[in-house]
Amino acid sequence: xxxxxxxxxxxxxxxxxxxxxxxxxxxxxxxxxxxxxxxxxxxxxxxxxxxxxxxxxxxxxxxxxxxxxxxxxxxxxxxxxxxxxxxxxxxxxxxxxxxxxxxxxxxxxxxxxxxxxxxxxxxxxxxxxxxxxxxxxxxxxxxxxxxxxxxxxxxxxxxx
Numbered sequence: 337x338x339x340x341x342x343x344x345x346x347x348x349x350x351x352x353x354x355x356x357x358x359x360x361x362x363x364x365x366x367x368x369x370x371x372x373x374x375x376x377x378x379x380x381x382x383x384x385x386x387x388x389x390x391x392x393x394x395x396x397x398x399x400x401x402x403x404x405x406x407x408x409x410x411x412x413x414x415x416x417x418x419x420x421x422x423x424x425x426x427x428x429x430x431x432x433x434x435x436x437x438x439x440x441x442x443x444x445x446x447x448x449x450x451x452x453x454x455x456x457x458x459x460x461x462x463x464x465x466x467x468x469x470x471x472x473x474x475x476x477x478x479x480x481x482x483x484x485x486x487x488x489x490x491x492x493x494x495x496x
Contacts, residue, residue, distance in 0.1 A: 380477035380486050384418060391477035394418050395488035398473045402496040403449065408464050410496050412471050413449035420444040421476035421485060425452070426493070428468040429461075435468075469496040 348356075380391040399416030414420055421443055428435040440457070444450055452460050472493040475486050 380479050380484050382475060382477040391475050391486040392488070394475055395473065395486075395492045398475075398488065398492060400471055400473065400494040401449075402471075402494055403451065404496065405451065407453075409451055409453035410469065411449055411451035412444075412494055412496065414444045414446050417446050418473075418475065419446060420473045422474045423450075424472040424474060424487065425460075426468070426470040426472060426490065427466050430465055430467045433467070437472075470494070471496065 381388055382391045382394050384394070397416060398418045398420065399414070400412045400420075401415050403411045403413060405411075422439070422441045423444065425438040425440065426435060427438065438457070438460075442450060450456070470490060470493045472490055473488045475488065476483055477486055478484070
């Protein structure tokens with residue numbers, strides 16, 4: 337009696353089971369690829385005078401000279417050969433000790449500079465009211481998808 341019951345039951349056909357296994361492997365492979373993409377940074381390259389390097393290598397070549405004027409306004413000159421696409425300003429206020437990062441969408445080409453005062457931006461105070469001021473350059477590079485900004489590490493910025 338048991339043998340007749342076993343003969344009547346059917347399992348999954350070999351073709352269906354093979355297709356299911358292949359689909360499971362494909363889904364797992366896609367999940368692993370998407371997960372691994374988070375660990376691999378996108379390569380951003382920059383071309384200056386025919387030299388193509390990763391944009392983070394150009395961060396070490398940015399040369400900014402700090403400026404402090406008699407009216408206690410401040411700024412910087414770009415004395416290197418790397419154009420700065422825009423810059424961020426990290427400021428620590430003297431009286432409160434609060435720090436904040438101000439974003440400025442102003443490019444600074446080699447040989448040019450920027451004076452930062454209340455006429456440039458109403459949020460900027462005089463040099464005396466800050467304990468620390470760091471200019472953090474942001475460079476523009478290219479990826480496969482087009483242009484992309486890259487903020488240099490704070491260590492490569494210039495302290496004013």
